[in-house]
Amino acid sequence: MSCSFELSLCKLFVEIHCEVLVLRYKSNLQSLKLSVLKEEALELGGLVMVEKILQWPGKMTRSKANSKKQPGIDFKKIRRKIGRKLPPPKNTTNTEIKSKAIVLPEQSVAAEKTGLAVNKKGLTLKELLQQTSHHNPKVRRDALMGIKDLFTRHPAEQKSHKYAAVEKLRERIGDDDKVVRKSLYDLFKVVILPCCKEDNQELIVSLLMPYIFNAMTHLSVDVRMMAFDFLDLILEFYPPSFSPSYAEKIFLNYEDILRRNQYYLQDKGKLKDALSGLVRCLSLLPWNKGETHLHNKDDTRQRVLHAFEVDMPMNSNGFSYIIKNLKDLVPALINSFLEFIPLIHSMESLEGKSFGCMASILHCIDLIVRSIAYGTDKKSESQSSLGGPDVAIWDVTISSVLLKKLFPLFPLNPADHLSARDCGRLLDLNMVIAKIFFELNEWTCLPPNLLEKFLEFFENALLGKFFWATQSAKAVWEEHLIQLLPFIPKFVSRGAGYWTSRLLQAFTLTFRESKPGSMLKLACVSAIEDMLTYIESMLSIETSNPENLNLQDALLAWIEDLPLLLIQLGDKHPASSQAVLRLQLHIGQCALLNSILVCMYDNMQQSLQDFYCTCQEGGEQICYGPFLSLPRESQELSLCSLYYFSHLDQPILKSIAHCCLSDDLDSCVLFRIIEILHSAYRDGHIKIADYLSVFITLVLRFKVSPEFGSSGLKSDPLRQTLKSMTTVLCSYIAQMGDNGLVLQMIEKVIIDQIPQKPSLDNSCSLLRMLVTVDSKPTRLSEQSISTLGHHLSEYLMDAVQCIPEDDEQGTPSVQLGIQHYYLLPCFFLFDRCHKVMNLVLKKMGSAIYDSSLLLKSDKCSQHIRNCLNKVNAVTSVLLLMHKEAKLQQIMSLFKENIDNIVEEVISLQSSGKISMKIEEHEIKCALERLQILTR
Missing domain, CATH: 1.10.1200 (Non-ribosomal Peptide Synthetase Peptidyl Carrier Protein; Chain A)
Incomplete structure (x- = not known):
């Protein structure tokens, strides 16, 4: 050391x-x-x-000599208890200031919260958010309940502080207490997320997702599983939040859950919730957006119409790089599914949570197969080097595990002890497995014996050979069958041997027996439309082939049912009607190139009449069909379908004409009908006599109000519609060819209607059509000229009586233009045939004379008023004719008739039959106006 x-x-x-x-x-x-x-x-x-x-x-030891303080000792040790505060030094200056407290009533705690939003316990949002971090779980739970109560009482408080609240509350996503997490989940689901749905969603998601991902890696199993519930809640309210930046982490965490499934088999409810969240995530992938959850009724219609789109983007929105994550999920999902297989044979009944987990697992596999199929570029993969580490040939990695572990289990046969409900559940699982198989079969070649087994199951499903004990089980069967139907066109187009005829027969039975407004019927219509192009091409090649005969028989059966289906749907199922009409139009377009389809399509006319209109005996009672009540887009499809009939017969044209005369028909649709009928006539689909008959019927029976508004034609939409329609019809008639031949066809029909005195507007339209094909000199027969000369005088007098000449200011008004509109057809006839003018002038003089004769026998005020009205009307007509330069010259030829009219007026004035000053003044004014004609 x-x-x-x-x-x-x-x-x-x-x-x-x-x-x-x-x-x-x-x-x-x-x-x-x-x-x-x-x-x-x-x-x-x-x-x-x-x-x-x-x-x-x-x-x-202390001695007696030391009992007193000895000089030189620095300090005295004092024994003190540990933890007690030491006294300050003796030389410390006391700086404490003592004062009396001033207590004011308004300085209480309650006064400080005046104007702030509080919950029922008097706590503000700030206080409640602080309590969410308390060490006591009960305090945290109460704080969350208090926040829910405060936001419910004060929505404005939530709107103002929602982002701050989310930022604080997100800390509790990984809370150790189960009740706290559940309370937080309910708070987000019921109160916070619905309020933030229309706001900045990206900010809400960015605040929550890091804490959700953190909770997914928590040591506690309950916290981890609850994190998936929070994720599913976010995706429920904000589906766009499933972005490529989050997708990889999400799928990695789901994969970890599935690989550790042995920890969650004891609580299948949690696993079921997590799998439901995975289904939602997979449904949000760009390749699966047409598909929704099996039990989502709201979007089922769109799923049927737009599922199985073949033209999908290969690399969509940056999600292509997660294909590997999806592939890694499949083995984990299948292993989890296999964990439940023993339960089918061991339990007396298939427990609901177990079935839910199995159904969700299969749905996830189905969505993954679709995503890999449409999200992977097959050409680039096949051309890549086989030895590369990044080569992702999905049919090798996915199909192998499916062929080895999942498909051998098919079909999941029910045991003897299972109830009818459990059998229905197994059928549900089998249908999903079949869908996975057929989807996989689109991209890789599967064993023929396995294909036979699945096709036989498909045929039995179409024929409804499976038993379901309840209506709910049948509804689930229909939902799955809807998703299998799009595979039929693919099998038919491939020519699957004898299975083609078997599937077509089973499909036809399903199409006919399904309810008109059901989603199954709609899916059948969509499948027929998908098969139509292939069938049309096959029929155009040869017809002796037995397979072609089967196709022809099936197509004939479908076409025969379409008109009846449209009538059964009515206006209660507009989306279904639109799909049927689209199919009908598609058939008509294909019929142009195929003689067999032409006959099938033309045979629809008779049964299609009731779709437009039904006329009872005598034509007085009219029953309109669903056509008038359908949306504009459906009406357009129906009208376009009319063009493709090789010939339109009179009965269906009559039904269409009655629809045109209905008050419920929009004017735009009316003009569209006229346009399509003209196109059909021009291409030889309508006979000229029927074509002209429809036009005359329209202008003759179109109803308008007999009264005029102050602004003339523009004040009445119906009158304006009739005027515009007449202009269009006259234009089409003028384009038909030889006007002389056309005049011969319509002359008698129109002339026969004039004596029946139609309304002023209808008579004007008929005269305009007549004038359009006439010429100068006139081509009208003598009988027609005589009839016109006899009745046009009354028409002219009615026209000037219905419409005043000038407005209150005495200036030229709109009414003068309206009079010219109604009188112009007669002026053309006068110019082309002087004899007509001569007869009209004579009839006007006779009308005044006849009125004066009535005054000799009865001088009632009504007769006097009628006589004066005729005098004023004749005067107005003559003056309007005199204003026209051409007619003025013609009138000079018939001066004798005009002088006779003036003499009749003078005779009426001098007869003494009119004695009141006002009436005498009217006669005097009429004579003064007529003086311009006698000069």
Whole structure:
């Protein structure tokens, strides 16, 4: 030993003995200071000083001579209890200041909280957050309950301090007390996260995720499992929080849980909750967003319509690098699943939590297989070197473990002691295993004997040969069958031998027997649409092949059911109706290139009439179909489907025309119908007579209000619609070809309607159509001219009587333009046929004369008013005609008729039959206005 070490040891020994001496003798050691003694002993450094201390004179007992204070003694040792505060030195100055307290009432604790939000116990948010870190678990629990109560009472307080509260509360995610963690979970689920859903989600997630990951590595199993519950809660409220930066850590922690599953088999409920969270995480991967949880009813419709998309991005949103983590999860999941297999045979019934764990495990495997299938670039993998360490050929790593451990268990046959409910649960598991197998079969070649076993199971599932005791079990069967149906088009397109016809027959039975509004029916429609392109291509090659005959029979059965299905769906299932209409349109588009499909498609017309409109005997009672009540997009699909019929018959055109006349039909849809019918006629799908008949029906029966608003045509949408529709129809008629031939076809129909006195607007539309195809000189027959000359006078007088000429200011108004709109078709006829004008002028004079004859027998006020109205109407018509330069020249040819009208008015004035001053004034004004015509 070195000298320095010996010296240190001696010094330590001296210090120990000095302390022992002080405690033993408890005296002043006479006039020698202990501190001096210690220092001297240390300086001498050895046992010599110890001997000096031991040889000290006397026995260290207090003598009488020393009872008084001896001069030269530095201090007196006072015995004090350990832990008691030492008194201050005698020479210390007392700086204590004493004063009386001033107590004010408003300085109480309650007054300090005035204006602050408190819970029912009077605690503020700051106090409650401080108590969440208390060492007593009961205090922490009460603090969390107090925060929940405070936020419920004062929502504004939560909104103002939510981020600060989250920052403090996150510390309790890894709390040792189970009740504290559960209270925190409920607080986040019920109060905090719903409030923050519309705010900065990234900040909330960034605050919570580190503490959740920390809790996942906690030594306590309960804390670790609860951490997965918190993660699932975050993903439930903020699905975008599952980002690539968190995904790898999440899957690594799940893998650790699964590899240590023997610790959690005693509490299957916790394992089930953790697996449900893993299902949610896998569902949020970009390749699985079309898929949702099996029991999620809200998004099932979208899952059916958009599941199994083949055009998916290979590397989506940075998630491609986690493929390896997903592959590592599969063996752990399968091993966990195998742990439950003995329970099926040992238990009297399949326990609910065990079944839940098994179902979640299989669902996770299914989602992982989909993710690897659509998230891995197969070409790059196959072209990579086989010996590289980073080569990830998924069908080797995944399919091998599935073929060795999972698929040999299929099907999970129920034991004799299992109940019907347990059999339904096993069927549920078998359906998921089958889905995994068929998904895997898309990317790798599986053993043929194994494929046969799964196809036979698929056929039995389609035929409904499995037994389910309850409706809930049947609903679960339908949900799984929905996810298996997209594989049928893939088997059919591959030509799976005799299995093709067997699967098609079973599928057709499922399609026909499923309920119209069910998701199973919708999935069948989607599968038919997927098969349609392949079937159309096969039918176009040859028809003698037995496989093609099977395809043809199946397609014919499907097409026959579509119209009835549309009527059964009605307007209660708009999404299903839209899918059926999309399929119908697709069939029509394929029919253009295939003669077999043309016949199938055309046969739909008769049963499709009720979808638009049904007319009872006589045509008086009309029953509208679902078409009018469907959304605009569905209506568009239905109308586009009409174009692809090789010929549109009269019955369906009649139904469509009645829909056009309905008040519930939007004007945009009306014009769209007219456009599609014109396109169908132009391409030879409608006969010209039927085409013109539809147009005449529309302008003749379109209903408008008989009264005019102050702003004219624009004030009445229906009147404006009829005007615009007539303009479009006249444009289409003018494009049909030879106007003379068209006139011959519509002349008699229109002329026969004029004597029946349609409304002013409908008569105007008919005259506009007639004028569109007429020419100068007119091509109208003598009978038509006579009929027009007899009835146009009443039409003209009605037009000027319904619409006032000027507004209150006496300036030219909108009404004058409206009068010109209604009178213009007649002016064209007058210009093209002078005989029509001659007949009209004669009829006007006769109308005034007949009115005056009624006054001879009965001078009632009503007859007088009618007579004056006719005089004013004739006067207005003649003046409006006189304003037109062409008509003014023609009127000069019939001056005799005009003079006759003036004479009739003068005769009425001088007859004395009108005696009231107001009425005499009207007659006088009419004569003054007519003077311009007699010059």
